[in-house]
Amino acid sequence: MSATAVRPFRVEVPQPALDDLADRLRRALWPNEVPGSGDRYGMPLGRVRDLAAHWLDAFDWRALEDRLNAHPQFTTEIDGQTVHFLHVRSERPDAVPLVLTHGWPGSVLEYLDAIAPLTAPEDPDQPAFHLVIPSLPGFGFSGPTTAPGWGTRRTARAWVELMRRLGYDTYGAVGNDGGSMVSPEVGRLAPDSVLGVHVTQLYSFPSGDPAELADLSEADQAALKVLQWFYDNKFAFNVLHSQQPQTLAFALADSPVGLLAWQAQLFDDTLDPDFVVGNVALYWLTGTSGSALRFYFEDAHDEEPPAAGPTTAPTAVAMFEGDFVSIRRFAERDHANIVRWNSYPGGGHYAAHQATDTLVGDLRAFFAGLRRG
DSSP, X not given: OOTTOOXXXXXXXXXXXXXXXXXXXXXXXXXXXXXXXXXTTSSOHHHHHHHHHHHHHTOOHHHHHHHHHTSOEEEEEETTEEEEEEEEOOSOTTOEEEEEEOOSSOOGGGGHHHHHHHHSOSSTTSOOEEEEEEOOTTSGGGOOOOSSOOSHHHHHHHHHHHHHHTTOSSEEEEESTTHXXXXXXXXXXXXXXXXXXXXSXXXXXXXXXXXXXXXXXXXXXXXHHHHHHHHHHHTHHHHHHHHOHHHHHHHHHHOHHHHHHHHHTTSOTTSOHHHHHHHHHHHHHHTOHHHHHHHHHHHHTOOSOOOSSOBOSOEEEEEETTSOOOOHHHHHXXXXXXXXXXXXXXXXXXXXXXXHHHHHHHHHHHHHHHHHO
C-alpha cells in the first residue's frame, strides 16, 4: 500500500490500557491546598477530584468509541506524518466540502454534535456539507509526531494536501482555537480552492502603534481588558508549551490526574464532565499529551519568513460569550476580506458542542451567502 493511501480506521483501545488507567486514577496522589483559596493558585483540588471521580466511576470510554466509530474514519500519511480524520459525506448532491479543525486541549470530539445538522439538515432549503474533521498532527490518533516543525503552517499545508487527496477541488475551512489559526492559513495557501474561512476567533493583537488604540469603542476597550486579564492570569500554559514542552510531558505522560488538571484549566466549569473527560481521555489513551504541546513550541520557533500581507479569502467570525474576544480593527490588519462578523450570547469556547445550533446556523448563512455571491 502506498504512503499516500487512505486507510479505513476504527478506534479500538486495548482493554489493558483502560485497566491501567483505572488503576492509576485509584492510586492518585493529591496535593494539599490552602483552605478557601478557590482557584487563586490554579486548579482547585475539589474540581479535579470531582472530574477524576467522574472519569473513574461514570465515564464510559467504550460508549465514546462507539460514537466515533459510527462515523467513517481514516488515516493517511502526509509529509511523513500519520493523519487521522473523520470523513462524513452528505447524501445531498449540492453539498459543500468543509475541513473543520480543532485546537488544544480539544479534539475532533468538539464537532461530533454538529455532524448530523451539517451533513443532513432537516430543512431541504438549508445548505448541506461534506465534512472532513482531522486530528491535528501530534494530537489523538494523528500522533505522536516524530519530527519537528508541526505547527500552524505545516499543518495548513497538510490540510491542503488532504483535501486534494480526497478529491475536493473547492471547499471551506472552518476552525476553533488552534483551528482558527490553521484555517486562515489554508485559505492563504490555496486561494483558488478555498471558498471561505469560518472561525470562532481571529488572533490579532495590538501591534504597539499607539494610533492603533486611538478611538477604540467601549466594547473594544472592554475586550482588551479581557485579553489583558487572560494574559496576566491564565497564559502560563502557553509560555511553558512554547518554551519547555518536553519537561512538562514527563508529568502528563505519567499521571492521568496531572493531565486532567492541566487540560481542564481551559475547559469551562460549565461544560458537561463527559465532554471534559472524553477529551482528556483521548490524549491519555493515545499517548499524545506531550506531542500535542509541541504545536505551541513549533509556532513559537517557526523560522519561515512571515507571510506577506493579510489573508484574502472571504472570512467569517462567529464569537460566543465567555470566549476570546476578537477586535475587528486589529483583525482587519491581518485579514483583508472579513465579510461576516457576529457575536452571540451564550455558548463558550467550544461552540460546536456548547451552542451547536447557533454555530451551525452561522456556518450555513456564511457559505450559502458565498454561493449566492
